[in-house]
Amino acid sequence: MQVISCLKQVPDTTQVQIDPATNTLVRDGIPFITNPYDTHALEESLRLRDDYGVRAVALSMGPPNAEATLRKACSLGVDDAILLSDRSFGGADTLATSRVLSAAIERLAKQEEVAIVFCGKQTIDGDTAQVGPGIASRLGLHQLTLVDRIERLDLGNKTIRVRRKLEGRYEIVEAPLPVMITVVREINQPRYPTVPMRLAASEREIKVWDNSQLKLDVETIGLKGSPTWVSKIFSPERDQGEIIGDGLNDPEGTTQLLLEKLLSKDLLAV
């Protein structure tokens, strides 16, 4: 029995800046990180490994340098790490991405039964929240999104009960395995790699699967297989703020000024 976590390497968006001239993302020199939500997906798979003795496998689709994300997963203790990398996978939207990931999961399932596929609720660069559900529909898995707690897992009877965190309420859902789960941050606190694990991870083998293994129709993957594409990225115009008063020397007067301003714009309830 195995559980799979899907990880995406994303640019550290806190560090991404917009080029004011072209209004495009400046990606040069921006470090990559593992999509933060995915680190919780990974952690949940590791916890099930620790508690139930299932195998934890990490998957990532991306360019060769996405290996770094999988190496980090190794330092946290995954049993296997597979990078899906091929020129023909490049430029994929959520649909094409889910096709590649699904094909890889199917291939894994041939070797060993897959109980759960974990994904983060969304990525911080695309923010679509579509890839997880995409995998579920491609593979016919039950999908449990926005999960913040696994209430019960019964591997013998192949059922799972989870809690979904929704706007203002929780929902408890039970489903037969196999399932695809997307997790929210509250589900767990990711572990920190120990130094011996880090050192061992640097020598671990990261398998790379390309399309010669997945054998997908090139028309259905990568840019070609993507019905949507990004035509423009820009940051919205924002009016420059204004500095009012002199807070250092006249804090009370300045507070008064601020209050008047807010009241005049009807921004304060009185």
Add this chain to the structure above:
Amino acid sequence: MPIEQIIYIALLAISVLAFAVSCAERLELITLGAAENRFDAPLKRLQRMLSYAFAQKRVLKRPFGFNHSLLFWGFLLLSLANAEFLIDGLFPGQIAHTLPEGLYRGLAIAFDIVSLVTLVCVGIAVVRRLFFPPDYLGNEYTSARSRESLLILAMIASLMLAFFLLHAAHAALGIHDTTRPVSALLGSGLTGLSVQSLETVALYAWWGHAAILLIFLNLLPRSKHMHILTAIPNTFFANLEKTTLPSPEVFEKGARFGVGSVEQFSWKDLLDSFTCTECGRCQDLCPAYNTGKGLNPRRIVHDIKVNLLKNGPTLKEGQSGSHPLTDTVQGEGTSCVDALWDCTTCGACINVCPVLIEQMPKIIKMRRHLVQEKAEFPSELLTLFENMEQRSNPWGIAPSERSKWSNQLGDRLFDAEQCDILFFVGCAGSFDTRAKQVSVALTTILDQADVRWGILGKDELCCGDSVRRLGNEYVFDQLARQNVELFKSRGVTKIVTACPHCFSTLKNDYRQYGLEIEVLHHSELIAHLVSEGRLKLPQKDQGALLFHDSCYLGRHNDTYEAPRQILQQATGKTPQEFERRGENAFCCGAGGGRMWLEEVSGERINRNRVKEALHQSPDTICVSCPYCMTMMEDGLKDEGDEKVRVKDVAEVVAEALRP
């Protein structure tokens, strides 16, 4: 040979053998520790040994220390007397015959007088322990009136009494091998007794003396009085640097990281544990202990010893010990992990210990194990560690924002051709709103003095102080390597920082990475600029300023004068002082990575310090560190004080310069 002498020889042989066996056992335990080179610079070591052990430099810093020093010197001399006594028992009368008459007489007089002094000192010590015990002698595992300390004092006193009784009886009997003034005086009181009674008294006194001496000898290695044997070598092997640095680690497969079981400590750490005198001075100054937290540096050392004794037998057989070194609860020989996280690495313990024990680095070694081998640490630290690793600053702000504070100042990037000094701004100075104002204040001062300075901008990385003290040596190692490489590649030859943590890390810790350049705290640089006449500092009264010492500037680097001097020069007034100041200053609570941890147990350290400040009714608390700034400001808020302000020394200087 008389039967008494045969008995005596047998007892002596057994005691000396038992003593030798216990010493050898303990020595073997100490050698279980990991290797560490403490044999370099032997002359310097010797000199320190003379001043700390023989001249009792630190012991004498406290009033009662004088009493101990008299006991120590008395003890040294009386060791000769006791050796003479033991040998005399073997070969009666031989020593008196062999030694030149004058020398023997001189020694006998000295022994007699010193014994009296020792007796008086022991008396004072007993009275102190019984009737005026200072708080710091006792704690949760021992008390000032502990049986052990009183027993040892009683034995020394009885030893002296037996000595006098013996010699007084001899004097009364007229067996005058030489003159002993005190004994002779006592002897004159015994002249009424019959010869036979006097002989009995002498006999009992002699046997009493011999018995106590031999028992005492065997109690030594099994009590805190082991320090009598280990203190002198311990001061020889003590750390030679001003600040006690954690040792670097090698990140290789198969290596161990930090200390998770007692034998992973270095042999010097283990020697330390046998050397603790239980004087309680470290406990007396520790900010964590004093605000009711679980940490007590003395207990850390004590538990290492107990753990070593408990695990010793199995360790000697090459197996691992079963008694845990750390656990979630405190035990005898087991330190509580929560207590390990309480340490602010203020260095007060190291700085006060009369026998130069290095308490704090032991705490860091145990933290290292928890962080690096077990990934067990307070949950707040997870974000900190990831921010440090991914964005090389504690807040996780984008590195590209690092130089934003200086945008108004124009392009001030460091260029070896154009700049004489690198301003290492540090994370607080770059990202913390309040500390950014200090960065700006410092640059106005530097500009006024025509100093050609530059910054590294977005390329600067955190110095790594917090992660290192928190035990994350792996991440510190990466930061330190990159920073040192950066300094070298940019041709940096001199650095100024406005943060004592950056200052001490760059100046001391980075030497372990081959960086040997001049690093100055801004208060030192400003003081130089003033004394060289490059900075004309007009005096401006700025109300009552109270100066708070930063641990990493003061205790860790001995810089006490520079900040006080520039405050004096900028205001024309000597700044006010805390009651606990200089070497004994009380930490603000933020060092050792505590800045990033919740303070859940006991009183908040910063509030304790702020309360002390408010006793002096200052207008402004002056700090020299961005962490102290935050802690003092927060403490004032918690105390509900809205009048007192907190300023960095650079801000006071900049204010004086403002037209």
